[in-house]
Amino acid sequence: QVQLQESGPGLVKPSQTLSLTCTVSGASISTRGYCWSWIRQHPGRGLDWLGYICSSGNTYYNTSLKSRLIISLDTSKNQFSLKLRSVTAADTAVYFCARDTNSGYEFWGQGTLVTVSS
Amino acid sequence: DIQLTQSPSSLSASVGDKVTITCRASQSISNYLNWYQQKPGKAPKLLISAASGLQSGVPSRFGGSGSGTDFSLTVSSLQPEDFAVYYCQQSYSTPRTFGRGTKVEVK
Numbered sequence: 001q002v003q004l005q006e007s008g009p010g011l012v013k014p015s016q017t018l019s020l021t022c023t024v025s026g027a028s029i030s031t032r033g034y035c036w037s038w039i040r041q042h043p044g045r046g047l048d049w050l051g052y053i054c055s056s057g058n059t060y061y062n063t064s065l066k067s068r069l070i071i072s073l074d075t076s077k078n079q080f081s082l083k084l085r086s087v088t089a090a091d092t093a094v095y096f097c098a099r100d101t102n103s104g105y106e107f108w109g110q111g112t113l114v115t116v117s118s
Numbered sequence: 119d120i121q122l123t124q125s126p127s128s129l130s131a132s133v134g135d136k137v138t139i140t141c142r143a144s145q146s147i148s149n150y151l152n153w154y155q156q157k158p159g160k161a162p163k164l165l166i167s168a169a170s171g172l173q174s175g176v177p178s179r180f181g182g183s184g185s186g187t188d189f190s191l192t193v194s195s196l197q198p199e200d201f202a203v204y205y206c207q208q209s210y211s212t213p214r215t216f217g218r219g220t221k222v223e224v225k
Contacts, residue, residue: 046205046217047162047205047207047216049215051213063213096161098161104164104207104209105152105162110160
């Protein structure tokens with residue numbers, strides 16, 4: 001069974017960098033054909049796809065965040081990470097990691113709330 | 119970017135009702151349309167993939183249909199545990215996009 005677990009600070013100050021890690025178990029992030037996504041959900045709102053990184057190392061980012069977002073892989077730890085710089089209160093959200101396929105997101109982390117506040 | 123227009127945004131229904139939610143894509147996405155159920159404080163749960171493929175363990179009262187630009191999710195007989203928010207999502211291209219959600223509430 002594939003499991004994902006987000007980790008990182010729950011509170012980030014404005015203008016700083018939000019860093020989250022997703023640890024994957026039950027599957028190798030190096031397996032060809034899979035990509036690994038970050039998705040966020042503002043309080044009481046819908047789901048926003050932020051971007052993904054594929055096992056090849058290729059990345060694709062949501063255009064609206066492209067200038068602030070980096071997603072990376074750490075195959076030695078079977079993890080992938082998100083770094084979002086220059087955060088504002090508008091980045092306060094629950095952040096989910098999930099395994100991306102052309103058949104949707106079958107496996108998700110439980111989500112982690114990140115609050116941007118001084 | 120492919121826009122997904124989901125309707126209605128909310129609906130009120132009773133246990134036993136048949137409920138239908140629609141999702142329209144701004145361009146053809148073949149059958150690369152997935153449906154999720156989300157309950158408060160939880161990650162979304164994949165119900166249906168590829169427009170009509172019921173995920174393992176999902177009750178057969180859930181059904182999906184459509185192709186191209188028009189899709190629907192139907193719950194044939196709503197159960198108490200089905201009151202939740204439902205999202206469609208396209209996996210045809212990047213950026214991936216979601217519909218805005220449909221909240222199914224108790225009437």
